[in-house]
Amino acid sequence: MTEVHWQTLRAVMDRVVPPDDFPGAWDAGVGEYLRRQLARDLKHLALLYDLGLEAIDAEARARHGSAFAALTAAEQDAILRDVESGRVVAFWPVEPGRFFRMLVEHVQEGFYADPGNGGNRDGVAWRMIGYGTGPQDEATHADV
Amino acid sequence: MQTYDAVVVGAGAAGGIVAAVLAEAGWRVLLLERGPALTFEDVGRDHLRNQRISLYGHNAGPDSEGNPRVLVDPDGREILVRPHEGGYHNNAACVGGGTRVYLAQAWRFMEQDFRMASLYGVPEGSSLADWPITYADLEPYYERAEWEIGVCGDAEANPYQAPRRRPYPMPPLPPGRLYTRMLRALDTLGWHGFPVPFAINSVPYQGRPACVRCTHCVGFACPVDAKNGTHNTMIPRALATGLCTLVSRAVAERVDVNGRGDVIGVTYLVEEGSTIRREVARARVVVVSCGAIESARLLLNSACDRHPRGPGNAHDQVGRHLQGHYYPCACGILDEEIYDGLGPNAATATCRFNHGNPGITGGGMLADEVATLPILLWKSLLPPDLPRWGMVSKRWMRENYRRFVRVMGPVQEIPSPEARVTVDPRVRDRYGLPVARLSGTTHPETVRVAHFLLERAQEWLRAAGAVRIWSVPPRLGLSGGQHQAGTCRMGHDPRTSVTDPYGRVHAHDNLYVVDASLHVTNGGFNPVLTVMALAFRCAERIARDHRGGG
Numbered sequence: 177m178t179e180v181h182w183q184t185l186r187a188v189m190d191r192v193v194p195p196d197d198f199p200g201a202w203d204a205g206v207g208e209y210l211r212r213q214l215a216r217d218l219k220h221l222a223l224l225y226d227l228g229l230e231a232i233d234a235e236a237r238a239r240h241g242s243a244f245a246a247l248t249a250a251e252q253d254a255i256l257r258d259v260e261s262g263r264v265v266a267f268w269p270v271e272p273g274r275f276f277r278m279l280v281e282h283v284q285e286g287f288y289a290d291p292g293n294g295g296n297r298d299g300v301a302w303r304m305i306g307y308g309t310g311p312q313d314e315a316t317h318a319d320v
Numbered sequence: 321m322q323t324y325d326a327v328v329v330g331a332g333a334a335g336g337i338v339a340a341v342l343a344e345a346g347w348r349v350l351l352l353e354r355g356p357a358l359t360f361e362d363v364g365r366d367h368l369r370n371q372r373i374s375l376y377g378h379n380a381g382p383d384s385e386g387n388p389r390v391l392v393d394p395d396g397r398e399i400l401v402r403p404h405e406g407g408y409h410n411n412a413a414c415v416g417g418g419t420r421v422y423l424a425q426a427w428r429f430m431e432q433d434f435r436m437a438s439l440y441g442v443p444e445g446s447s448l449a450d451w452p453i454t455y456a457d458l459e460p461y462y463e464r465a466e467w468e469i470g471v472c473g474d475a476e477a478n479p480y481q482a483p484r485r486r487p488y489p490m491p492p493l494p495p496g497r498l499y500t501r502m503l504r505a506l507d508t509l510g511w512h513g514f515p516v517p518f519a520i521n522s523v524p525y526q527g528r529p530a531c532v533r534c535t536h537c538v539g540f541a542c543p544v545d546a547k548n549g550t551h552n553t554m555i556p557r558a559l560a561t562g563l564c565t566l567v568s569r570a571v572a573e574r575v576d577v578n579g580r581g582d583v584i585g586v587t588y589l590v591e592e593g594s595t596i597r598r599e600v601a602r603a604r605v606v607v608v609s610c611g612a613i614e615s616a617r618l619l620l621n622s623a624c625d626r627h628p629r630g631p632g633n634a635h636d637q638v639g640r641h642l643q644g645h646y647y648p649c650a651c652g653i654l655d656e657e658i659y660d661g662l663g664p665n666a667a668t669a670t671c672r673f674n675h676g677n678p679g680i681t682g683g684g685m686l687a688d689e690v691a692t693l694p695i696l697l698w699k700s701l702l703p704p705d706l707p708r709w710g711m712v713s714k715r716w717m718r719e720n721y722r723r724f725v726r727v728m729g730p731v732q733e734i735p736s737p738e739a740r741v742t743v744d745p746r747v748r749d750r751y752g753l754p755v756a757r758l759s760g761t762t763h764p765e766t767v768r769v770a771h772f773l774l775e776r777a778q779e780w781l782r783a784a785g786a787v788r789i790w791s792v793p794p795r796l797g798l799s800g801g802q803h804q805a806g807t808c809r810m811g812h813d814p815r816t817s818v819t820d821p822y823g824r825v826h827a828h829d830n831l832y833v834v835d836a837s838l839h840v841t842n843g844g845f846n847p848v849l850t851v852m853a854l855a856f857r858c859a860e861r862i863a864r865d866h867r868g869g870g
Binding site for chain 2: 191192193194196198213216217253256277280281283284285288289290292293301302304305306307308
């Protein structure tokens with residue numbers, strides 16, 4: 177994946193799981209999760225990712241004349257909502273709603289799965305929701 | 321060629337017990353297991369690849385590559401599925417089988433579960449039948465399973481349970497917050513709640529420690545070895561006799577017969593590095609304990625001149641009546657945070673709806689779930705109208721995870737002869753063996769029962785103070801999965817069953833099936849304790865009937 181695609185992906189994932197007083201997807205390590213998965217279980221989707229991210233960026237340029245990553249959060253959200261429901265103006269070589277829904281699944285996997293998969297850095301998503309705070313889980317999570 | 325008194329194929333819930341009972345009776349036993357022996361570290365804590373949620377693979381087998389099945393969907397489409405994919409109906413493939421990674425709910429069936437056809441009549445198109453044995457026949461062996469595997473529970477608290485002679489060997493685990501809350505709701509409803517019985521040490525037992533209350537029981541291995549399966553109870557006992565040889569990564573190719581059609585042993589394949597070695601074992605007795613899908617497959621793959629449809633399959637019964645459990649599930653948000661991080665992954669149960677439901681064929685037990693994996697909640701259990709991305713989605717998880725609870729229960733399925741395992745005429749696995757082909761659906765009555773049970777689950781949540789409840793309505797489909805059963809059912813009549821009431825395959829003297837394949841119906845309960853009780857009972861009989869050559 178090119179650097180531009182990574183910038184787009186980073187911006188998109190941070191709207192899927194936006195930062196508040198807890199980190200957004202990127203700072204929680206979801207980029208690392210996807211980097212690993214696109215070389216492993218999602219290898220067959222690497223091209224789809226390239227094409228889909230390219231198209232999201234093209235959508236931003238068609239509407240605002242600048243890269244998706246450079247837009248405000250509100251502008252990004254508006255584009256992603258349209259992409260999700262198939263209301264696109266740019267050329268899409270992949271089905272926009274399907275691509276976005278797939279990406280959302282992958283981002284949330286990275287965010288809420290175990291840190292061993294590369295995302296949910298230091299268990300930050302679990303701390304946020306309050307999972308695994310029982311007396312024995314801290315110790316036993318650390319074992320593996 | 322090696323010679324044994326018995327070859328047991330499959331070291332799971334049943335095979336591990338059969339091997340131990342026979343070895344302790346002085347038999348020389350070969351115990352074959354297609355998967356490896358797994359350590360706690362091997363099983364790991366991967367939330368995306370485990371026996372609870374297997375998005376990208378499994379932590380306890382079978383390997384994703386080289387072990388496909390063919391699923392025929394209700395429209396007749398054939399789908400090639402890998403072990404971690406939906407429709408495969410996987411159970412773990414490792415030493416201990418499913419017991420290596422199960423939640424370990426340890427239920428006895430009820431008296432009524434053994435005579436479903438007599439109690440309710442047979443719905444049209446269903447193969448519902450009574451068991452050839454009663455609860456009383458199995459009761460002593462339930463007791464053995466509870467004491468020799470190790471089960472904790474309250475033997476007094478469930479007014480619907482069948483009579484028992486002895487209490488559980490261990491008391492229930494101390495109640496957590498969810499239990500207290502959910503029990504109070506059941507009391508309000510008059511539904512008689514009680515603690516779920518588990519094959520988990522609530523106190524030190526048989527030389528292993530008590531549960532440390534982590535939340536990774538279901539789908540994973542226990543960090544302190546307090547969860548009891550055959551891998552840490554019966555299989556070590558079998559090996560301690562010095563008479564049992566356990567070979568892991570050994571796949572049975574076929575049950576062998578001589579020119580008269582008598583069973584003489586098993587041919588199996590052992591994987592070592594990149595090579596596959598064929599071995600031949602001869603034995604006086606062969607016991608097939610591979611689980612409902614693989615046991616049927618092995619018999620079907622053992623077709624020969626003398627048994628052209630496979631041993632035991634003269635009447636086309638092997639592989640039919642495949643069943644598991646529908647699991648209607650109601651999700652809810654309670655009005656206060658209830659999560660306390662204390663496993664195991666269930667706490668409270670009611671058997672109020674297993675039987676006696678007007679107009680309903682049977683029913684099922686209901687239990688809550690503790691500490692749902694966050695990614696499982698996100699992937700499968702969110703309210704249908706919740707946005708799946710953005711701040712609303714993040715906030716929802718943050719505000720509701722600790723208030724989330726779901727209630728579900730295994731529906732006693734109404735079997736259909738058309739829900740079945742055959743072997744695929746074209747697709748072969750990495751060993752060159754024809755793979756299992758799964759087709760058909762459960763009987764529509766199962767879906768009706770599931771709807772009924774779902775409504776009761778919702779009622780329980782309401783009584784517990786849920787401020788929001790949602791669920792996915794059950795639909796007609798094929799069932800099997802980790803609770804797979806019924807494919808070589810026991811009975812007296814060879815035209816409608818595969819084995820006699822002790823698992824001996826009809827028209828054979830020395831070929832047995834011992835696992836959930838024998839279940840005529842599968843109870844409204846997690847079936848493992850019944851699998852174990854049957855294994856004790858069948859193995860004891862095998863040792864007695866074939867005495868002499870030990």
